[in-house]
Amino acid sequence: xxxxxxxxxxxxxxxxxxxxxxxxxxxxxxxxxxxxxxxxxxxxxxxxxxxxxxxxxxxxxxxxxxxxxxxxxxxxxxxxxxxxxxxxxxxxxxxxxxxxxxxxxxxxxxxxxxxxxxxxxxxxxxxxxxxxxxxxxxxxxxxxxxxxxxxxxxxxxxxxxxxxxxxxxxxxxxxxxxxxxxxxxxxxxxxxxxxxxxxxxxxxxxxxxxxxxxxxxxxxxxxxxxxxxxxxxxxxxxxxxxxxxxxxxxxxxxxxxxxxxxxxxxxxxxxxxxxxxxxxxxxxxxxxxxxxxxxxxxxxxxxxxxxxxxxxxxxxxxxxxxxxxxxxxxxxxxxxxxxxxxxxxxxxxxxxxxxxxxxxxxxxxxxxxx
Amino acid sequence: xxxxxxxxxxxxxxxxxxxxxxxxxxxxxxxxxxxxxxxxxxxxxxxxxxxxxxxxxxxxxxxxxxxxxxxxxxxxxxxxxxxxxxxxxxxxxxxxxxxxxxxxxxxxxxxxxxxxxxxxxxxxxxxxxxxxxxxxxxxxxxxxxxxxxxxxxxxxxxxxxxxxxxxxxxxxxxxxxxxxxxxxxxxxxxxxxxxxxxxxxxxxxxxxxxxxxxxxxxxxxxxxxxxxxxxxxxxxxxxxxxxxxxxxxxxxxxxxxxxxxxxxxxxxxxxxxxxxxxxxxxxxxxxxxxxxxxxxxxxxxxxxxxxxxxxxxxxxxxxxxxxxxxxxxxxxxxxxxxxxxxxxxxxxxxxxxxxxxxxxxxxxxxxxxx
Numbered sequence: 068x069x070x071x072x073x074x075x076x077x078x079x080x081x082x083x084x085x086x087x088x089x090x091x092x093x094x095x096x097x098x099x100x101x102x103x104x105x106x107x108x109x110x111x112x113x114x115x116x117x118x119x120x121x122x123x124x125x126x127x128x129x130x131x132x133x134x135x136x137x138x139x140x141x142x143x144x145x146x147x148x149x150x151x152x153x154x155x156x157x158x159x160x161x162x163x164x165x166x167x168x169x170x171x172x173x174x175x176x177x178x179x180x181x182x183x184x185x186x187x188x189x190x191x192x193x194x195x196x197x198x199x200x201x202x203x204x205x206x207x208x209x210x211x212x213x214x215x216x217x218x219x220x221x222x223x224x225x226x227x228x229x230x231x232x233x234x235x236x237x238x239x240x241x242x243x244x245x246x247x248x249x250x251x252x253x254x255x256x257x258x259x260x261x262x263x264x265x266x267x268x269x270x271x272x273x274x275x276x277x278x279x280x281x282x283x284x285x286x287x288x289x290x291x292x293x294x295x296x297x298x299x300x301x302x303x304x305x306x307x308x309x310x311x312x313x314x315x316x317x318x319x320x321x322x323x324x325x326x327x328x329x330x331x332x333x334x335x336x337x338x339x340x341x342x343x344x345x346x347x348x349x350x351x352x353x354x355x356x357x358x359x360x361x362x363x364x365x366x367x368x369x370x371x372x373x374x375x376x377x378x379x380x381x382x383x384x385x386x387x388x389x390x391x392x393x394x395x396x397x398x399x400x401x402x403x404x405x406x407x408x409x410x411x412x413x414x415x416x417x418x419x420x421x422x423x424x425x426x427x428x429x430x431x432x433x434x435x436x437x
Numbered sequence: 438x439x440x441x442x443x444x445x446x447x448x449x450x451x452x453x454x455x456x457x458x459x460x461x462x463x464x465x466x467x468x469x470x471x472x473x474x475x476x477x478x479x480x481x482x483x484x485x486x487x488x489x490x491x492x493x494x495x496x497x498x499x500x501x502x503x504x505x506x507x508x509x510x511x512x513x514x515x516x517x518x519x520x521x522x523x524x525x526x527x528x529x530x531x532x533x534x535x536x537x538x539x540x541x542x543x544x545x546x547x548x549x550x551x552x553x554x555x556x557x558x559x560x561x562x563x564x565x566x567x568x569x570x571x572x573x574x575x576x577x578x579x580x581x582x583x584x585x586x587x588x589x590x591x592x593x594x595x596x597x598x599x600x601x602x603x604x605x606x607x608x609x610x611x612x613x614x615x616x617x618x619x620x621x622x623x624x625x626x627x628x629x630x631x632x633x634x635x636x637x638x639x640x641x642x643x644x645x646x647x648x649x650x651x652x653x654x655x656x657x658x659x660x661x662x663x664x665x666x667x668x669x670x671x672x673x674x675x676x677x678x679x680x681x682x683x684x685x686x687x688x689x690x691x692x693x694x695x696x697x698x699x700x701x702x703x704x705x706x707x708x709x710x711x712x713x714x715x716x717x718x719x720x721x722x723x724x725x726x727x728x729x730x731x732x733x734x735x736x737x738x739x740x741x742x743x744x745x746x747x748x749x750x751x752x753x754x755x756x757x758x759x760x761x762x763x764x765x766x767x768x769x770x771x772x773x774x775x776x777x778x779x780x781x782x783x784x785x786x787x788x789x790x791x792x793x794x795x796x797x798x799x800x801x802x803x804x805x806x807x
Contacts, residue, residue, distance in 0.1 A: 098468035139685035272688030315509035318642030
């Protein structure tokens with residue numbers, strides 16, 4: 068029989084779109100011996116995870132939980148619980164993850180009305196307002212931080228418009244949560260979701276979601292049960308709520324990891340964490356420009372945790388990434404969807420956002436592209 | 438702001454229905470620094486996990502992957518990919534997890550035809566044959582090891598009948614895989630699923646699934662895309678297959694843990710592992726009977742990894758469990774569904790299946806119930 072060796076992967080510096088490098092404290096917490104998922108000690112831990120998630124989402128929403136799947140599962144939970152067949156949904160698309168929102172909403176029978184913007188651009192509130200004036204929608208969904216393009220979508224003022232027309236606002240903050248301000252209550256966002264493995268600094272495997280009172284009302288008023296049993300928030304809220312009704316067996320170790328990662332976010336403080344992410348991103352931007360590289364997104368809508376940089380003409384972008392990985396143990400990513408082959412994507416998220424990491428990458432890139 | 442302490446849960450001996458106690462080697466592997474999910478080293482690891490899962494499922498099925506959710510997600514994947522609205526599905530129900538199969542299949546629009554058996558009993562092949570003769574079904578689903586009752590359902594001969602009537606056979610082996618023989622190919626099961634946290638000995642968070650060629654054909658012949666995007670096996674098979682098309686970010690650390698747990702299963706050998714599980718279960722059964730307790734299931738259909746034992750009259754079953762946990766750091770479970778309040782459920786799964794654990798539990802129980 069084939070022999071399998073000890074796990075022996077290389078010590079990568081993770082500067083792609085996630086997972087980001089995980090701090091030793093988080094790894095150590097994850098390796099803590101397990102308790103059962105209905106153990107009073109685990110239930111206390113579930114409460115703590117929920118409390119800390121509320122702090123990072125900047126919300127008071129009771130229904131704030133880590134979905135027991137990745138950020139993609141949380142995205143699906145944000146749609147499948149609120150869409151019933153025939154419901155009208157307006158989705159802003161200016162990258163890969165906007166496309167995915169359309170795909171998922173369509174699978175649950177939504178009438179999907181896409182608003183498109185060229186890759187690299189953002190939406191104005193007025194575009195949504197014009198579309199809703201034409202015809203209201205049950206949901207309006209868009210991506211706060213588009214991981215495929217490196218663009219940050221401003222959120223101010225959007226909820227007012229969506230609510231005026233009777234809709235719910237869904238926000239993808241997979242790449243922003245914990246790295247740049249995400250103000251769920253101040254922005255009056257109804258449903259927001261993220262992942263564990265980017266700016267929160269835990270391994271991949273959990274998908275935090277927060278659901279506000281308007282959205283809970285819509286959930287409670289559903290005619291039919293949610294098609295998706297695993298992501299049914301009415302069941303999940305009983306498991307994570309005071310009833311503790313068994314639904315599935317929560318991933319114990321992943322919740323240990325998320326708890327420790329959230330604890331580190333709170334210890335650092337949100338504002339200090341955002342400032343760190345910005346300072347290291349600026350160091351990166353400056354360094355890339357010094358190397359003669361051109362950033363893909365203008366500074367005013369550039370995403371801090373994930374930088375997209377144009378691949379210079381004549382350079383084999385995949386070969387550079389491969390050399391970075393093989394020679395320097397540094398991971399960055401290529402483009403995704405419309406940006407494929409055109410950009411590199413460099414993440415400075417969570418524990419990966421350190422000046423020495425930026426300098427290592429800049430030094431390696433200099434050797435590979437000059 | 439509230440202070441959160443270092444993670445400091447008690448060292449529990451996990452003798453409930455899962456998670457089972459995780460071996461230090463698995464915990465250590467899980468704490469290994471992360472690589473990216475598209476790193477060639479992770480892709481090699483994905484291949485290894487798939488190979489080893491095929492060994493434990495005793496199958497050659499190419500489409501054998503760990504779903505990035507718990508066993509409940511794998512259960513849903515086993516139904517939602519194959520059921521289209523109006524499809525007829527026959528489900529054998531003699532416990533909580535049979536009920537859940539009905540719930541999920543119904544959500545995807547199946548015509549659910551239940552076969553019921555009293556809790557504690559098993560089905561005869563003839564019962565399914567009679568039902569299929571009456572009317573064929575696209576899927577026939579049942580639970581191999583019913584975690585809520587402690588019963589093992591024999592599988593021999595069932596697939597022949599199901600296939601003769603043109604259906605696919607779905608088997609829940611959440612509580613059996615890695616603890617008692619699960620022979621997917623020999624039994625000709627089309628779709629089987631399990632979890633990571635029971636007899637495989639990894640933490641909760643992944644749901645292994647294996648899909649045979651007949652089922653892949655049905656998947657490929659679907660009219661509409663699978664409603665459930667996250668669990669869409671046509672997308673997952675491209676991510677885990679040779680194309681490596683990005684779908685979601687696999688839970689890296691969980692796959693590290695599963696790989697190490699599987700490696701330990703293969704090192705021990707399936708037959709030796711089954712023998713160990715049986716020997717320790719027999720030690721438990723004997724000891725429980727010596728204490729004057731009555732086992733819930735007759736020995737001929739009794740499940741090895743999970744024993745159900747009747748709560749003696751006059752005993753507060755929850756108080757006993759609470760004392761076991763608080764005084765002795767031992768977790769066992771109460772009943773679930775129809776067995777609630779009537780039985781205790783004692784798991785001897787994976788690394789938890791050790792004679793010294795059995796003796797510790799028996800000693801503690803003796804002090805608490807006599």
